[in-house]
C-alpha cells in the first residue's frame with residue numbers, strides 16, 4: 001500500500017484500489033490479489049523483446065484479473081514511507097532510458113556471475129526507483145528479473161530468496177547503496 005492523496009485509483013475516501021471485481025474490503029482484495037497473481041505466475045509469461053512493452057506485458061499478465069490498468073504506467077505520484085518514486089510525467093522517459101541501457105549491455109549475456117550480480121542489481125534498483133505501476137511493482141520486477149537472468153544464462157535459485165533480506169536490500173538500493181542487493185543476487189546464482 002502507498003501513501004497517496006485523493007488518489008483516483010482508489011474508491012473515494014478509502015485507500016482501497018478500484019478493482020475489476022469491485023471488492024471494497026482491503027483484506028478481501030489482498031487475498032484475491034495474492035491468489036490470482038500467484039496462479040498467473042505459474043503460467044508461462046508473455047514472450048517479447050525484453051523492452052518496456054515486454055515489461056508492461058509481464059505486469060499485465062500478473063494483474064489482468066485484478067486491475068483494469070494492468071500493464072499501464074501510473075498517472076499519480078506514489079511513495080513508500082518517505083521514499084518517493086519517479087514522478088509520473090518522467091516514467092516513460094526513464095523506462096525507455098533504462099531498457100535502452102539494457103539492450104546496449106546485450107541483456108547481460110556473457111557476463112560472469114560476479115558481473116551479473118552487479119549489473120543486474122543496478123538494473124533492479126533503477127527499475128524499483130521508477131516503480132512504473134500504481135501497484136504490483138515488486139512482483140513484476142522480480143518475475144521479469146528472473147526471466148532476464150534465465151535469458152542471460154544466470155538462472156536465479158528463487159527458493160533461496162529471503163524476502164526480508166531482499167526487501168532490506170531493495171530499500172538500501174533506493175537510498176544509494178546497491179552493495180546489499182548485489183550480494184543478495186550473487187547468493188541466488
Ligand SMILES: Nc1ncnc2c1ncn2[C@@H]1O[C@H](COP(=O)(O)OP(=O)(O)OP(=O)(O)O)[C@@H](O)[C@H]1O
Pocket residue numbers: 001080081082083128133134135136137138139140167170171174
Ligand atoms: N521504503 C521503500 N523504498 C524503496 N523501495 C521499496 C520500499 N518498500 C518497498 N520497496 C520496493 O517496492 C516493492 C513493492 O512494490 P509494490 O507494492 O508496487 O509491489 P507489490 O508486488 O504490490 O508488492 P510486493 O513486492 O510486496 O509483493 C518491494 O518489492 C520493494 O522492492
